[in-house]
Amino acid sequence: MLSNATKVSLSKFMTKLLRHTPEQYGLILDPEDGSCTLDDLLSVLVKAPRWSEVTVGDIQQVVASCEKQRFEINGDRIKARYGHSHTKITYDPGTPPSTLYHGTHTGVLSVILEEGLQSMGRQYVHLSEGTHFASLAGSRRGKLILLTVDTISAGQMGVTFYCAGNEVWLADPIPASCLKVYTPL
Missing domain, CATH: 3.20.170.30 (ADP-ribosylation fold)
Incomplete structure (x- = not known):
């Protein structure tokens, strides 16, 4: 189990990868929804010396414990829900509360x-x-x-x-x- 400090640090790096500079790390996100496979994310993460031992389970732990619910896992895919500064992600319009x-x-x-x-x-x-x-x-x-x-x-x-x-x-x-x-x- 990851410590809270480690989860926060990994969450920040995942944010960088999934919301801001995926191309800098060779991560290709789906242009429609900004997702990638968990395996693709993991392969990028383990290239960083600090995260060479990280597992899919660690990623899932970060997603589950993120108070701001920044990430979403659906099947074998992961994405940042919001906050993107790279290529515009498509969302369906909705009717919010008043x-x-x-x-x-x-x-x-x-x-x-x-x-x-x-x-x-x-x-x-x-x-x-x-x-x-x-x-x-x-x-x-x-x-x-x-x-x-x-x-x-x-x-x-x-x-x-x-x-x-x-x-x-x-x-x-x-x-x-x-x-x-x-x-x-």
Whole structure:
């Protein structure tokens, strides 16, 4: 069984491979859904000296224990659910709940409330059905601020939403008029 620190480290490397720079390591992802076989991922991982002993079981352990549910295994294939910065992954449009959440920090709040939510180097804006995942994402860079997104208004303004699974939604840029600072009841 991997230690928590090792799982975090392996998760970060898997993120790099499956979300950002697969081509740098010779990993070829399916252009439709961004997946590859577990064996292909494993063959790339074991080439790195730190991960020469890693197994498919270790990969499965990382996927199962990832609090943010970044990865998905389906049969013998694995993919990152969201967060891609390489070739655009295709998702089917969906109808989200009327309110979604976005975690950010105080340092960028004024810009977001003026310009709206942008994908910021990723392919989509990341949103959550609940405050838990939004809080995890937003607390990394400063004092956490949660925003609510009025998805009905955004949809009427032409924003398309995509379900990435496990309460995570992706979207086109969100206009500022569809955002409010979340204040718990």
